[in-house]
Amino acid sequence: MKPGFKIAKDTYWVGKIDQREVPFHRLLLTKGTTYNSYLLKTGKPTIIDTVDLEFGREYVEQLAEVIDPLDIQYIVINHTEPDHSGGLAALVSKATKATIVCTELAVSEIQQMYKLQHCNFLVVKDGDQLDIGGKTLLFKETPYLHTAETMITYCIEDKILFPCDIFSTHVAVEHFFADEAGFDIKDDYIGYYQAIIHPHRRYVRTLIEAVKDLEIEMIAPSHGFILRQDVAKYIDLYATLSSETTVGKKATIVYTTIKNNTKKMAHILRDSFLDNNIEVELWDADKAEAADILNSIEAADAVLIGSSTKYADMTGNLESILLQLKTLNLEGKLAVAFGSYGWSGEAIEVVQDYLNGTNMTVQSTSGVIKTTGMTHVEFPIRVRFSPKEEEKTRKIKNAAEFISDLLLSAI
Ligand code: FEO
Numbered sequence: 001m002k003p004g005f006k007i008a009k010d011t012y013w014v015g016k017i018d019q020r021e022v023p024f025h026r027l028l029l030t031k032g033t034t035y036n037s038y039l040l041k042t043g044k045p046t047i048i049d050t051v052d053l054e055f056g057r058e059y060v061e062q063l064a065e066v067i068d069p070l071d072i073q074y075i076v077i078n079h080t081e082p083d084h085s086g087g088l089a090a091l092v093s094k095a096t097k098a099t100i101v102c103t104e105l106a107v108s109e110i111q112q113m114y115k116l117q118h119c120n121f122l123v124v125k126d127g128d129q130l131d132i133g134g135k136t137l138l139f140k141e142t143p144y145l146h147t148a149e150t151m152i153t154y155c156i157e158d159k160i161l162f163p164c165d166i167f168s169t170h171v172a173v174e175h176f177f178a179d180e181a182g183f184d185i186k187d188d189y190i191g192y193y194q195a196i197i198h199p200h201r202r203y204v205r206t207l208i209e210a211v212k213d214l215e216i217e218m219i220a221p222s223h224g225f226i227l228r229q230d231v232a233k234y235i236d237l238y239a240t241l242s243s244e245t246t247v248g249k250k251a252t253i254v255y256t257t258i259k260n261n262t263k264k265m266a267h268i269l270r271d272s273f274l275d276n277n278i279e280v281e282l283w284d285a286d287k288a289e290a291a292d293i294l295n296s297i298e299a300a301d302a303v304l305i306g307s308s309t310k311y312a313d314m315t316g317n318l319e320s321i322l323l324q325l326k327t328l329n330l331e332g333k334l335a336v337a338f339g340s341y342g343w344s345g346e347a348i349e350v351v352q353d354y355l356n357g358t359n360m361t362v363q364s365t366s367g368v369i370k371t372t373g374m375t376h377v378e379f380p381i382r383v384r385f386s387p388k389e390e391e392k393t394r395k396i397k398n399a400a401e402f403i404s405d406l407l408l409s410a411i
Contacts, residue, residue: 003037003062005176007226008158008218010134012039014063016051019172024083025373027195031188032172035083036222038162039066040155043133044073047098048153048162049222053086060090069094074122074132077102078164079150080109084222089114101130103141105149124151140210142166144203144374146196152207159217166207167234168192169224178225185225189234192224193241199372202405204242211235244408250279251403252300254293256286256316258308261340265387265396266306269338272400278302278407286316293321298328302403303360306338306381309347322354334403335360337380338396340387348380368402377402 003014015037022029035051037059045067051059060069072095077085080102088110092098099120100110111117124130126141136156143150146165153162161167169188178185197204219227219234227234251273257263263284270280281296297303305322307314314322335358337351355362363379381399383392 004066008160010041012066013176014039014066016055016059017172029170031170033170033223034173038220040132040135042135045071046074046132047072048076049078049084050087050091053082056087056090059087060094070097072098074098075100076153077106078153079146080106081147092119103149103151109149142207144200145207154214159215161216161219163219164222167219168221171224173225176226178227179229201242201409202401204238208239246408249301249407251302252281252296253304254283254285255306256318258310258315261386262306262308265338265340265383268387268393268396269304269400272397276401276404278404285318285321290321294324301407302334304336304338305351307347307351308339309341309345312346314347314350325358330358330360333360334406335362340383342385345382348382352380
């Protein structure tokens with residue numbers, strides 16, 4: 001299939017089919033993939049997303065057979081990961097009059113990735129619209145689908161959603177439309193969701209809300225098949241796959257505290273778990289009976305243990321509890337260390353060491369990055385002094401939401 005394939009009125013596929021077994025996020029895309037770039041040939045010709053970094057020059061050469069790059073007015077970059085924005089540097093070297101349209105977060109990423117500080121940028125926010133001469137684009141910010149700066153684009157007149165990574169498939173398609181594939185693409189569609197999108201399922205639920213009022217006749221994603229039949233069915237699949245599938249999960253939070261800051265952290269964790277339908281038992285290790293705390297830990301699905309740091313160590317009775325954890329079979333439980341500190345926060349690391357000595361699955365920032373690519377969720381949860389400032393409270397809630405998602409969505 002050559003670039004220039006018409007998918008709707010004045011709308012063309014101008015991307016790249018990659019039939020190699022492409023390495024991606026520690027997966028091997030055994031069916032290859034496509035990098036779907038789209039040209040809207042309107043009064044102000046607009047490109048929506050580009051192709052992988054490796055194919056930038058080829059992309060622009062092929063695109064030039066469909067439109068003179070000097071005529072391009074806008075280049076919408078929904079997502080900066082290089083399989084979407086990788087053709088941008090080659091494109092703007094020819095499309096010198098174009099303005100790059102993206103979210104605020106994306107601007108500095110694009111500038112630094114491709115040294116494009118000299119380019120014109122138009123920053124769009126959730127709900128903004130852009131007249132491209134005969135068509136109108138509506139933008140919706142969709143953070144973490146797939147990375148923090150991501151947005152999606154909707155063409156109001158044509159009722160086409162350009163959702164970037166969302167609703168994609170990693171298949172080097174022979175026929176762009178799913179209804180012409182000659183087979184049911186459901187397995188590829190679900191496989192893509194599970195591999196790429198499911199770690200971000202909390203944000204999928206936000207997305208479903210964001211698009212529910214849009215009339216969508218076609219979904220033109222960044223990878224694989226374009227969907228134009230049973231569009232609602234494909235959206236519903238995401239709604240189902242991202243929904244909470246289990247109930248009755250429990251978290252036990254145990255802490256010791258000096259100035260009540262670690263206690264406040266424990267309370268923010270508790271409230272956030274309750275908001276996410278997780279039952280919570282909260283224990284001050286200096287006030288409760290050790291036997292009660294240990295019983296609660298054994299009954300919990302997630303165990304969160306926090307301490308203030310005093311003279312580079314834990315405080316109060318916590319160590320006696322931690323010493324006993326090794327004697328228990330806690331397999332299958334998630335474990336998290338947390339605490340407030342003033343200087344270095346050694347106690348939090350000591351708690352983490354104790355948890356690592358059990359057979360619980362101890363959460364770490366490294367593990368989150370490796371499994372989800374997310375950098376806004378950090379374990380152990382370390383807060384300097386009071387957790388009351390908004391940014392610190394958000395950090396604690398991010399951790400609780402991450403644990404809640406692990407507990408509540410089993411696929
Ligand atoms: Fe298709 Fe987030 O990359």
